[in-house]
Amino acid sequence: MSDALSLEPYLAAVERIEPVRWTGQVTEVTGLLVESRGPSVAIGDFCEIQTSAGRRIRAQAIGFRNGRVLSMPLEETDGLQLGDPVCARSQEARVEVGPGLLGRVIDGFGKPLDSGPPIEATGAYSLAGVAGNPLDREHITQPLVTGIRAVDSLLPCGKGQRIGIFGGSGVGKSTLLGSMSRHNSADVTVIGMIGERNREVRGFLEKELGPEGRRRSVVVCATSERPAPLRVRACFVALAVAEYFRDQGASVLLVMDSVTRLAMAQREIGLAAGEPPSQKGYTPSVFNLLPRVLERAGNFKKGSITGFFTVLVDGDDFNEPICDAVRGILDGHIILSRQLAGQGHYPAIDILHSVSRLVSAIASPEQKEAGRKLRAALAAYRDAEDLIQLGAYVAGSNPALDASIRLRPELLDFLRQDHMTHCPIDETLSRLRVLSAKLDGSVPGGAPGVPAVASGGSRSAPSAPAGPVGPGGSPGGAAAATPGANPAGTSRAAPAGIPAPPSRTPAVRPPGKT
Ligand SMILES: Nc1ncnc2c1ncn2[C@@H]1O[C@H](COP(=O)(O)OP(=O)(O)OP(=O)(O)O)[C@@H](O)[C@H]1O
Numbered sequence: 001m002s003d004a005l006s007l008e009p010y011l012a013a014v015e016r017i018e019p020v021r022w023t024g025q026v027t028e029v030t031g032l033l034v035e036s037r038g039p040s041v042a043i044g045d046f047c048e049i050q051t052s053a054g055r056r057i058r059a060q061a062i063g064f065r066n067g068r069v070l071s072m073p074l075e076e077t078d079g080l081q082l083g084d085p086v087c088a089r090s091q092e093a094r095v096e097v098g099p100g101l102l103g104r105v106i107d108g109f110g111k112p113l114d115s116g117p118p119i120e121a122t123g124a125y126s127l128a129g130v131a132g133n134p135l136d137r138e139h140i141t142q143p144l145v146t147g148i149r150a151v152d153s154l155l156p157c158g159k160g161q162r163i164g165i166f167g168g169s170g171v172g173k174s175t176l177l178g179s180m181s182r183h184n185s186a187d188v189t190v191i192g193m194i195g196e197r198n199r200e201v202r203g204f205l206e207k208e209l210g211p212e213g214r215r216r217s218v219v220v221c222a223t224s225e226r227p228a229p230l231r232v233r234a235c236f237v238a239l240a241v242a243e244y245f246r247d248q249g250a251s252v253l254l255v256m257d258s259v260t261r262l263a264m265a266q267r268e269i270g271l272a273a274g275e276p277p278s279q280k281g282y283t284p285s286v287f288n289l290l291p292r293v294l295e296r297a298g299n300f301k302k303g304s305i306t307g308f309f310t311v312l313v314d315g316d317d318f319n320e321p322i323c324d325a326v327r328g329i330l331d332g333h334i335i336l337s338r339q340l341a342g343q344g345h346y347p348a349i350d351i352l353h354s355v356s357r358l359v360s361a362i363a364s365p366e367q368k369e370a371g372r373k374l375r376a377a378l379a380a381y382r383d384a385e386d387l388i389q390l391g392a393y394v395a396g397s398n399p400a401l402d403a404s405i406r407l408r409p410e411l412l413d414f415l416r417q418d419h420m421t422h423c424p425i426d427e428t429l430s431r432l433r434v435l436s437a438k439l440d441g442s443v444p445g446g447a448p449g450v451p452a453v454a455s456g457g458s459r460s461a462p463s464a465p466a467g468p469v470g471p472g473g474s475p476g477g478a479a480a481a482t483p484g485a486n487p488a489g490t491s492r493a494a495p496a497g498i499p500a501p502p503s504r505t506p507a508v509r510p511p512g513k514t
C-alpha cells in the first residue's frame with residue numbers, strides 16, 4: 001500500500017486553479033491609476049490587463065469609484081489601450097514556497113532574480129497570512145543572538161521579538177542589519193529589501209551578507225524604481241515566506257529594510273486612490289498597513305519570526321509620524337545616532353536612548369545587573385561631559401563618575417565593533433561581566449594601566465585582568481577613545497590612559513590649588 005499514488009500535489013494544484021474567469025475593460029488611465037468596468041474583485045486582489053500587443057500587465061485593485069474598479073499596475077504600462085480586457089487573478093495573492101527558496105533572491109512576484117533555476121514549489125502561501133488568535137502566541141523567553149556585542153549585552157533580543165532600528169539617512173542601518181543577518185543564531189533569515197536603492201542590493205548580498213549568510217537566507221527585493229504596489233507586495237511576499245519557514249518549525253529572522261519606504265509606497269497608492277492625506281501626506285491606509293505587517297512577527301507554537309525593521313528617521317526627527325507609529329507597535333527600538341556615526345563609532349547605537357522591552361524575560365539577573373551598571377556609567381559620563389571637556393570636573397568628587405571616566409575607553413571599545421566581525425555570546429557576556437566588575441571596583445582592572453581588548457576584534461575577553469601595563473597600555477589614549485574630547489579637558493579629568501593616583505588622592509587638583 002505504501003506504493004499508493006499520492007493525490008495530494010494534484011489536489012493542491014486543483015485548489016489553485018480558478019474555474020471562473022472574471023473580466024472587465026479598461027475605461028480610463030490617469031497617472032498611476034487604471035479605471036475599469038469590472039471585473040468583480042475585492043480590494044487587494046490582483047488583476048491582469050491583456051494589451052493588444054499580447055503583453056500582460058499585472059495590477060492590484062486598490063479601490064472603487066462611481067461603480068468602476070481602480071487598480072494600480074505592478075509593471076510598466078507601455079502598450080495599454082482603452083478597452084483592453086482586465087482579468088481577475090485571485091491566485092496572484094499567494095506566493096509559491098518551498099525549501100528551494102533558501103539561498104535565493106526573488107522579486108515581488110516571488111520569481112527568481114538571481115538567474116538561478118526556477119524555484120521548486122511545494123505549496124503556496126497567502127500573502128495576507130492567516131489572522132491569528134492573540135492567545136495562540138507563546139511567551140518570548142529564548143534569546144536570539146545577533147553577534148553584535150552592544151545588542152546582545154545591553155539590548156538583548158528574544159526569538160519572536162520585533163525590534164525597530166531607527167536612524168537618519170546614512171547612519172548605518174543597513175550595515176547593522178547586514179551584520180545581524182550574517183551572524184545571527186536563527187535557522188533562516190528572510191530579508192525584505194523594500195524601496196532601497198538598486199545599486200545597494202548587490203553590495204548587500206556580496207559584502208554584508210556574504211556566501212555563508214546567503215546560504216540560509218531568502219532575499220525578497222523590490223527596489224525604489226519598482227511600482228508602489230509591487231514594493232508593498234514584496235513586503236507581503238517576505239512575510240509569507242517567513243511564515244512558511246516558521247510553519248516548518250524554524251526560528252526565522254525577518255529583516256525589513258525599510259518600513260519607511262514601505263510606508264511611502266503605500267502613501268503613493270493611497271493618494272492615487274483619492275485618500276485624504278494627513279501628517280506628512282501619509283494617508284490612513286499607511287497607518288492601517290503598519291500593524292498588519294509588524295504584527296505578523298512573533299513567537300508561535302511551531303516556530304518563531306523575530307523581526308528587525310529599519311525606520312528612516314526623516315530629518316533626524318524622531319517624532320515624525322511613521323517613527324511614532326512604528327515605535328508604538330514594536331517591542332523595542334535601537335536608535336542610531338548621527339553624532340556617533342560622525343565620530344566613526346560604529347555601530348552608532350545610542351545605548352541610552354535604545355530599549356529592548358523584553359530584556360527582563362530574556363536576560364539572566366546577572367546580565368541585567370551588569371547592563372544596568374554599564375548604562376549608569378554611560379549616563380554619568382554623558383551628564384558630566386561638558387564639565388569634563390572643560391576641565392571643570394574635579395576627580396574624586398564622584399567615585400561612580402571617576403570609574404566611568406577611567407573605564408571609558410574600555411566601554412567604548414566594548415560597544416564598537418567592526419561590521420564584518422562576529423562576537424560569540426560567551427565572549428560578549430564575559431566581557432560584560434569583566435567591565436561590570438571593574439565599574440564596581442571589585443576587580444582592580446578599574447585602576448589605570450589595565451589593557452583593554454583590541455577594538456572590534458572577536459577575540460576572547462580577558463577572564464581576569466591582566467598584569468599592569470604602563471600608562472600607554474590603554475587603547476588609543478583618551479582623546480582618541482573619547483571622540484571629540486578636548487585634550488585640555490582630559491588632562492584635568494584624568495581619563496583612562498593616564499594613570500590616576502590612589503583613590504583617596506584627587507586625580508586632578510582644582511585649578512589654583514596646585
Ligand atoms: N559598522 C560600520 N563600520 C564602518 N562604516 C560603517 C558602518 N556602518 C555604516 N558605515 C558607513 O556608513 C555608510 C552608510 O551606511 P548604511 O548604508 O548602512 O546607512 P543607512 O542608514 O542604511 O543609509 P540609508 O538611510 O541611506 O539607507 C556606509 O557606506 C559606511 O561608510
Ligand SMILES: [Mg+2]
Binds near residue numbers: 173175257
Ligand atoms: Mg539603508
